[in-house]
Amino acid sequence: MSISTSSLSVSKHVMPEDGVELLSSVEDLYGGVRVDMVESMDPKVFSTLLKASMSHWRQRGKKGIWIKLPIELANLVEAVVKEGFRYHHAEPDYLMLVCWIPDTIDTLPANASHRVGIGAFVVNDKREVLVVQETTGKFRGSGVWKLPTGVINEGEDIATAAVREVKEETGVETEFMEVLAYRQSHKSFFGKSDLFFVCLLKPHSFDIQKQDTEIEKAQWMPVEDYATQPFVQKSEIFKLIADVCLAKLDTDYAGFTLVPTTTSSGKPSYLFCNSRHLKFEPTSAI
Amino acid sequence: MSISTSSLSVSKHVMPEDGVELLSSVEDLYGGVRVDMVESMDPKVFSTLLKASMSHWRQRGKKGIWIKLPIELANLVEAVVKEGFRYHHAEPDYLMLVCWIPDTIDTLPANASHRVGIGAFVVNDKREVLVVQETTGKFRGSGVWKLPTGVINEGEDIATAAVREVKEETGVETEFMEVLAYRQSHKSFFGKSDLFFVCLLKPHSFDIQKQDTEIEKAQWMPVEDYATQPFVQKSEIFKLIADVCLAKLDTDYAGFTLVPTTTSSGKPSYLFCNSRHLKFEPTSAI
Numbered sequence: 263m264s265i266s267t268s269s270l271s272v273s274k275h276v277m278p279e280d281g282v283e284l285l286s287s288v289e290d291l292y293g294g295v296r297v298d299m300v301e302s303m304d305p306k307v308f309s310t311l312l313k314a315s316m317s318h319w320r321q322r323g324k325k326g327i328w329i330k331l332p333i334e335l336a337n338l339v340e341a342v343v344k345e346g347f348r349y350h351h352a353e354p355d356y357l358m359l360v361c362w363i364p365d366t367i368d369t370l371p372a373n374a375s376h377r378v379g380i381g382a383f384v385v386n387d388k389r390e391v392l393v394v395q396e397t398t399g400k401f402r403g404s405g406v407w408k409l410p411t412g413v414i415n416e417g418e419d420i421a422t423a424a425v426r427e428v429k430e431e432t433g434v435e436t437e438f439m440e441v442l443a444y445r446q447s448h449k450s451f452f453g454k455s456d457l458f459f460v461c462l463l464k465p466h467s468f469d470i471q472k473q474d475t476e477i478e479k480a481q482w483m484p485v486e487d488y489a490t491q492p493f494v495q496k497s498e499i500f501k502l503i504a505d506v507c508l509a510k511l512d513t514d515y516a517g518f519t520l521v522p523t524t525t526s527s528g529k530p531s532y533l534f535c536n537s538r539h540l541k542f543e544p545t546s547a548i
Numbered sequence: 549m550s551i552s553t554s555s556l557s558v559s560k561h562v563m564p565e566d567g568v569e570l571l572s573s574v575e576d577l578y579g580g581v582r583v584d585m586v587e588s589m590d591p592k593v594f595s596t597l598l599k600a601s602m603s604h605w606r607q608r609g610k611k612g613i614w615i616k617l618p619i620e621l622a623n624l625v626e627a628v629v630k631e632g633f634r635y636h637h638a639e640p641d642y643l644m645l646v647c648w649i650p651d652t653i654d655t656l657p658a659n660a661s662h663r664v665g666i667g668a669f670v671v672n673d674k675r676e677v678l679v680v681q682e683t684t685g686k687f688r689g690s691g692v693w694k695l696p697t698g699v700i701n702e703g704e705d706i707a708t709a710a711v712r713e714v715k716e717e718t719g720v721e722t723e724f725m726e727v728l729a730y731r732q733s734h735k736s737f738f739g740k741s742d743l744f745f746v747c748l749l750k751p752h753s754f755d756i757q758k759q760d761t762e763i764e765k766a767q768w769m770p771v772e773d774y775a776t777q778p779f780v781q782k783s784e785i786f787k788l789i790a791d792v793c794l795a796k797l798d799t800d801y802a803g804f805t806l807v808p809t810t811t812s813s814g815k816p817s818y819l820f821c822n823s824r825h826l827k828f829e830p831t832s833a834i
Contacts, residue, residue: 292684336629339643343622351738352638353659358738373639374660374740375702398578400812416661417734417741443804443821447811448703452637452644454660455703457743498809499817506821513825516802518729523784525733526686531785535729535792536822539799 285315292369294326295319299335309341316345320363326370327361376455380424382410383507384436384463390482391507392465394431397478406493407483409460409503419532421520424461432480433471436463440517441534443506445499460503462510462517485511571601578655580612581605585621595627602631606649612656613647662741666710668696669793670722670749676768677793678751680717683764692779693769695746695789705818707806710747718766719757722749726803727820729792731785746789748796748803771797 287295297315312329319327329342333355347359351373362368384392393407401408412427414420421438428436439462450456472480488494489504509515518534525531573583583601598615605613615628619641633645637659648654670678679693687694698713700706707724714722725748736742758766774780775790795801804820811817 333629333635336626339625340622343619348640349619349638349643350640352635352643353739354634354636357635357638357643371737372663372699372702374663374737375700376662376664376743377658377660378662378741378743413658414661416658416739420732443819445809445811445817445819446706447815447817448705449815450811451657451660453639453702455664457662457664497812499811499819502807502809502819502821505826506819509825515825516822518804521788523731523788525731525736525785526783529733529735531731531733533729533731533785533788533792535788536802539795539801540791 282314282318283311284318285311287315290326290328292326293324294328295324296328296330298330299332299338302335303338305337305341308338309344312341312345316361316363323364325362325364326368327363329359330356331359332356376457377451378414378420378423379456379458380412380414380420380427381458381460381503382424382428382436382463383442383460383510384410384428384434384465385485385507385511386465386468386482388482389485389511391485391488392428392432392434392470392480393483393488394472394480395478397476401493402478404493407481407488407491411458420459420534421461421532424459424463428463431473431477433467433469433473434465435467436465438462438520439464440519442510442515442517443503460506462507568600568604569597570604571597573601576612576614578612579610580614581610582614582616584616585618585624588621589624591623591627594624595630598627598631602647602649609650611648611650612654613649615645616642617645618642662743663737664700664706664709665742665744666698666700666706666713667744667746667789668710668714668722668749669728669746669796670696670714670720670751671771671793671797672751672754672768674768675771675797677771677774678714678718678720678756678766679769679774680758680766681764683762687779688764690779693767693774693777697744706745706820707747707818710745710749714749717759717763719753719755719759720751721753722751724748724806725750726805728796728801728803729789746792748793 285297287297290296329347331338339357342359347361350358350360360370362370392410394410395407396402410428410431412423414423425436425438428434442460442462444457444459446455446457448455470480489508494500494504516536516538519537521533521535521537523531523533571583573581576582615633617624625643628645633647636644636646638644646656648656678696680696681693682688696714696717698709700709711722711724714720728746728748730743730745732741732743734741756766775794780786780790802822802824805823807819807821807823809817809819
């Protein structure tokens with residue numbers, strides 16, 4: 263169910279087959295074929311090559327056919343759709359289309375399904391929490407004090423994102439300690455789902471330099487004052503998160519800490535877990 | 549940083565303005581405009597309307613301009629790109645393009661960044677874990693016994709996905725108990741990131757009916773035999789996950805349980821947290 267390009271076999275650029283020219287393609291590990299279009303081409307010429315290629319792949323029992331079109335080749339999108347392809351995903355500079363040839367059930371991998379956000383619970387030795395008022399969004403002008411929040415960037419670690427957002431919004435330097443809780447919700451954004459991680463951070467500086475564009479005000483506030491705001495008490499989810507934060511301060515609450523590791527293919531990765539009962543030592547230094 | 553369509557103000561279908569026809573659009577809450585194309589249109593006519601509309605929006609200080617094109621209107625993609633739009637995201641049946649008009653920094657929300665998967669640790673009263681061998685992928689034919697894994701569907705809860713995958717792959721009925729750990733990794737799939745949640749499930753049935761297409765073999769295996777497989781011991785991440793699973797069986801290890809709640813906009817949602825020190829009762833029934 264995943265696409266690996268690590269061991270693709272590359273075919274010739276334009277392969278003559280029974281005198282017919284075909285699109286340049288590479289085979290994937292799942293019985294499929296991938297076409298990376300790079301150079302511009304007349305849409306009619308492209309359409310003819312695509313038809314011939316589809317016929318060729320069909321005869322050879324190929325399954326998923328992937329065509330990647332850089333945005334500069336937007337004039338070829340129509341021809342691919344006309345051949346029965348659907349959109350798979352898009353990034354700013356390209357569109358990926360896919361077609362499943364066999365009569366069997368389509369086992370093509372799904373598109374990315376979640377956006378990931380963080381909320382930062384930054385608390386100092388005086389039981390004061392770092393809070394902000396935002397200049398946009400639904401709490402604008404409401405006087406509500408919120409934890410700093412943000413969306414993680416493409417390829418960014420959860421812990422890095424939490425430290426970055428606090429620094430950007432308030433100027434405060436922090437260190438990631440642990441994930442206290444997380445929430446999954448659906449249809450939050452163009453029909454996509456959302457994962458929101460509440461992170462405990464330890465402050466290493468205390469002077470606030472608030473960001474001008476997104477943040478109206480920022481301050482250190484007694485944590486009980488934060489938790490007893492009417493908007494927190496009236497909202498099930500905000501109250502629950504505040505309860506978790508207070509439990510961290512007042513009880514033996516154990517969240518998930520960060521254990522550096524590598525994936526089975528050798529890439530650096532992190533496991534978040536309750537490391538209290540494990541033999542290894544967690545890290546906060548990333 | 550999020551898009552809400554709940555309070556969009558709808559403009560007329562094709563608005564005459566100084567005698568010039570414009571594309572039908574709605575305003576969003578962030579100073580932007582959204583166009584949902586529905587009916588087919590000649591690309592040249594569309595291009596003329598789009599140019600006039602862009603000029604109109606520019607004069608009025610609009611920021612992000614969103615154009616949604618259903619796949620049936622793939623013939624209009626080129627005209628939108630020529631006006632300076634980039635791709636934002638795509639789903640099987642539509643493509644979303646976006647253009648940021650002002651000279652300021654683009655604050656458009658990012659595309660979904662993560663795919664989410666689950667691994668299921670299903671253990672019975674005899675300390676036996678439910679394991680499988682897969683018919684495809686990199687462990688095919690290796691004799692390696694793995695936990696059942698899978699990718700969560702669009703809009704699916706993590707706990708539901710874990711129960712579903714175990715049922716699909718092995719026929720075993722289970723109940724979600726808690727998330728023991730999770731891993732974030734990057735560039736795992738078309739450059740996207742990946743979140744993988746290791747879930748503890750309690751079996752409610754024990755007879756195995758393995759799925760034919762994806763699963764080669766499935767069985768209950770002593771958990772120590774699973775953990776001591778050379779492939780587990782040699783892989784940092786697999787060993788770490790096995791250590792967490794053993795800690796759950798042999799120590800007081802607390803993962804994150806599921807607390808039902810609602811988001812601030814009233815939608816059902818779940819908070820995953822260590823509920824041991826909180827006053828409320830977690831649920832496994834979803």
